[in-house]
Structure formats: C-alpha cells, structure tokens
Amino acid sequence: MALLEVLHFPDDRLRNVAKPVETIDEKIRELAANMLETMYAENGIGLAATQVNIAKRIVVIDLSEAKDEAMVLINPEILELHGIESMKEGCLSVPDYFDIVERAESIKYRYQNLDGDIIESETDGLLAVCIQHEIDHLNGKLFIDYLSPLKRQRLKKKIEKLEKQQTVL
Numbered sequence: 319m320a321l322l323e324v325l326h327f328p329d330d331r332l333r334n335v336a337k338p339v340e341t342i343d344e345k346i347r348e349l350a351a352n353m354l355e356t357m358y359a360e361n362g363i364g365l366a367a368t369q370v371n372i373a374k375r376i377v378v379i380d381l382s383e384a385k386d387e388a389m390v391l392i393n394p395e396i397l398e399l400h401g402i403e404s405m406k407e408g409c410l411s412v413p414d415y416f417d418i419v420e421r422a423e424s425i426k427y428r429y430q431n432l433d434g435d436i437i438e439s440e441t442d443g444l445l446a447v448c449i450q451h452e453i454d455h456l457n458g459k460l461f462i463d464y465l466s467p468l469k470r471q472r473l474k475k476k477i478e479k480l481e482k483q484q485t486v487l
C-alpha cells in the first residue's frame with residue numbers, strides 16, 4: 319500500500335470533475351486501499367479521489383472511532399435530499415479551517431461497492447453530510463464555496479501565506 323499526496327486549496331486540480339469508473343478491477347481496488355490508508359494517516363473521516371489528483375468517481379469514508387468500518391463508494395450518486403441541517407465541516411484539502419455549512423439533513427444515495435454490486439441506502443447526520451461533501455469533491459466543489467466571497471478570499475490569502483512560509487523553511 320502507499321500514501322498519496324493530498325492536494326490543498328487553492329490548487330486548480332481540485333476543480334476537476336471526476337469521470338465514472340467503468341470497470342472495477344484490481345487497479346481500482348488498489349487505489350481504494352491507498353485512499354483509505356491516506357485518509358487514516360491524515361486523520362480524516364472521508365476522502366475523494368479528486369483530492370489525490372485522480373479524476374475517477376471514488377470516495378472512501380470511515381466514521382468509526384476504531385477506524386474499522388471502511389466504506390468504499392464507487393460512482394456515488396444522491397437520489398433524494400430531505401430537510402436542512404447546519405454542521406461544522408473540515409476538509410483535508412483546506413487544512414486547519416472549520417466552518418458551518420448548510421446541507422440536506424438526510425439523503426437517499428446509490429453507489430457500487432468493490433464487487434460491483436449496486437447499493438441503495440438512506441442516511442442522515444454526519445454520514446449524510448460526509449457523502450454530500452465527498453460527492454461535491456468529485457464535482458470540483460469545496461465546502462468553502464458555500465462561504466461568503468470575503469471569508470473565502472481571506473482564507474485563500476492565509477493559506478497562501480502559510481504555504482509560502484513552509485517553502486522557505
């Protein structure tokens with residue numbers, strides 16, 4: 319297995335729209351395993367392939383404390399959205415920044431698992447928020463796009479300053 323590099327905002331590659339996975343083969347299974355390893359190493363609860371510069375519709379999620387309930391969602395789609403909820407979100411591509419985002423409270427969703435089976439399910443709470451956040455990544459959208467332009471501009475400047483300092487060190 320291998321750790322993958324996670325892209326950081328404002329990297330333009332985070333704006334790529336991912337393409338559907340046509341065949342779920344050994345390469346896709348290896349990519350999913352590497353994405354899970356990367357997500358655990360970065361202390362995340364989710365990761366989309368776009369964040370590791372792979373333009374394929376693949377998402378991994380694990381909300382468990384023990385990190386033993388991995389979900390791999392291939393070609394995930396939202397079928398229904400219900401209600402509105404505000405939750406504090408973070409993003410591995412926007413380090414050290416958390417803010418409140420309004421999203422659907424519960425969703426009906428569909429995806430393929432690593433065996434190629436089509437799964438349909440319903441969920442709410444953090445899993446519903448996380449699936450919406452990760453599908454946004456596959457469409458080139460970031461949670462900070464929901465913030466005001468002023469907040470986003472301030473954040474961009476702060477991150478660029480931090481990354482400049484890190485390259486000097």
Ligand code: K1U
Nearest residue numbers: 362363364365407408409410411447448451
């Ligand atoms: O997609 C990502 O960048 C992963 C992201 C997922 C996410 C977290 C919170 C709400 C929606 C989506 C993270 O894992 S951020 C990492 C984090 O520090 C965190 C961990 C547990 C709960 C909340 C945030």
Ligand code: ZN
Nearest residue numbers: 408409410411
């Ligand atoms: Zn994210």
